[in-house]
Amino acid sequence: MDEPKQERAVKTRDGILHAAAEVFDECGFSGASISKIMNRAGVTQGGMYFHFKSKRGLAMAVMASQQDFVDPPKRSEGLQALIDLTFHLARELQRNVLFRASVRLAVEQGEFGVRSDTAYQEWVDHFLKHLRVARELGELLPDVDEAEFAMTLVGAYTGTQLYSNIASERKDLPRRVSLLWRFTLPAVATPEARERLRIHPGKSGLPV
Amino acid sequence: MDEPKQERAVKTRDGILHAAAEVFDECGFSGASISKIMNRAGVTQGGMYFHFKSKRGLAMAVMASQQDFVDPPKRSEGLQALIDLTFHLARELQRNVLFRASVRLAVEQGEFGVRSDTAYQEWVDHFLKHLRVARELGELLPDVDEAEFAMTLVGAYTGTQLYSNIASERKDLPRRVSLLWRFTLPAVATPEARERLRIHPGKSGLPV
Structure with a gap:
């Protein structure tokens, strides 16, 4: 045996x-x-x-374990699912050392002679799936290019968690993620969708 | 002598x-x-x-030399000055190794036992100055908190340039900065201001 x-x-x-x-x-x-x-x-x-x-x-x-942390409880779809995912990732960064390390290695990968945007690209693809659902649900403004927004959000999120790490060891990350949505949603979501969407960690579909 | x-x-x-x-x-x-x-x-x-x-x-x-690269040619004020500054920084990151190194050290400073958000905070203060002028000029929407937007923009910009570095050695950074503005301005600027603002590198007040 x-x-x-x-x-x-x-x-x-x-x-x-x-x-x-x-x-x-x-x-x-x-x-x-x-x-x-x-x-x-x-x-x-x-x-x-x-x-x-x-x-x-x-x-x-x-680094390869990074995408294991992707899935929050499935209680939402479209833009709300994407918003919930960003809060879920914030909490994983706070409490899960394997995820934290994988993100640090991805950001600093020049350090060990790897130079590939695969880790970023996987997040773009993942965000894009939710944005495509959002498009089907009629949540997105007509002039929004989903791929452009996914790429922009991944870059913006990366820096947000880095800055939060150095400022507060990521204690203020949920608040900063909330602000990121507050300053991007008006360019992306229809007024009707924005009325419905919850962009505060305590008020999203997830437990705080 | x-x-x-x-x-x-x-x-x-x-x-x-x-x-x-x-x-x-x-x-x-x-x-x-x-x-x-x-x-x-x-x-x-x-x-x-x-x-x-x-x-x-x-x-x-x-790292201390970072703020030496702040000032683009002064051809604009308020939001346009802030937008022009972000394109100016993109070009400095492309061509100025001292600035590039200072930014990398600031991002990876855990590496050498420093842990301070001073470098980020200086950018927040700098961005904030332009946003206060924008407020005086009536360019900002009434519900915008300038300090919150400055902090959010510094975080978002940091990640944008990191992602661009790994994806294209910052060749596509001006385009990504342009997208960052495209996805944040509607939350920040009045419709009248947005009509006037140039958020494409070639069309800003600066030479490409």
């Missing part, structure tokens, strides 16, 4: 990933080291090497 | 700062080293030590 062995291997891998996320979140890619991560995870060199061959491999695995 | 000596010292210091900016822009703080910067600048250890005692001191000096 291999089951218990496999289970243990999965557990070890998860433990290493979590430790790596903590170290990347605190120190960035360059400041992190395999030995720091091994110590944090409490694994031997052999255990580490069985799962990950390099710091770069670890960083890629942490 | 000390003049020539002083002149030479200023020139050496400028040369070191420029070399440091190039290295920080390429490698980030952690990836940079004093010896790399010395080689790039073509100075001796003694020359370096006379001006800067540490990599951290160099990074602080590069």
